[in-house]
Amino acid sequence: MAESKDLSFNIVVIAGEIATGKSVFINRFATNAYKLLGHTIGCGYYEKTISVDKTKVQLNIWDTNSLGGTRSLLPVYLDGTDRAPVPSDSSSYAFGIILTYDIQSQKSFLSASEMIPIINQNCDKKVNRVFVGLKCDLRHNRAVLQEDAQEFAGKHKMKYMEASALTGENVEDVFYSLSGRL
């Protein structure tokens, strides 16, 4: 049987709009609590170790903010992706991206689409990507058709998922899904 290896996996969480729900979503994953955090100044950082197929994977999660000024810093957080993906017998690190929007906001969906060129310019094509519709507990206020989000994700080679930090729905699944594709 293959020995377990420790991996370190950087994840950058991105949105085009403020108040999309990134920080609360990451904090729910890291602490299993729903906590309102206020606007992120600069960039937040969280760590959590999970097990994927008997491999311990330390997730280093970068919580970017969405203001125009700091958007220009995104390439810094996306740097190093040419080293991804990690071969299964390596203990080096890989990289993944969670691109998010708020399912209640057409504007946040359009803004997320504006992030694609920035991601493509700064990341290797092989970097794992997931497109996530946040606040899915508010699906009665949905402003973006699930099919449209799915189609957008497919076009840009991303898996599409929806999650809620409030209820916890799919929060772990998003991170496991990304990490499981190492």
Ligand SMILES: Nc1nc2c(ncn2[C@@H]2O[C@H](COP(=O)(O)OP(=O)(O)OP(=O)(O)O)[C@@H](O)[C@H]2O)c(=O)[nH]1
């Ligand atoms: N109903 C519901 N509301 C949520 C959820 N997640 C976040 N919110 C609301 O959305 C607000 C913004 O969430 P944040 O996580 O701070 O948003 P952000 O994307 O980090 O915003 P910036 O740091 O400004 O870029 C929160 O204060 C909550 O009011 C959720 O899963 N469900």
Ligand SMILES: [Mg+2]
């Ligand atoms: Mg934030």
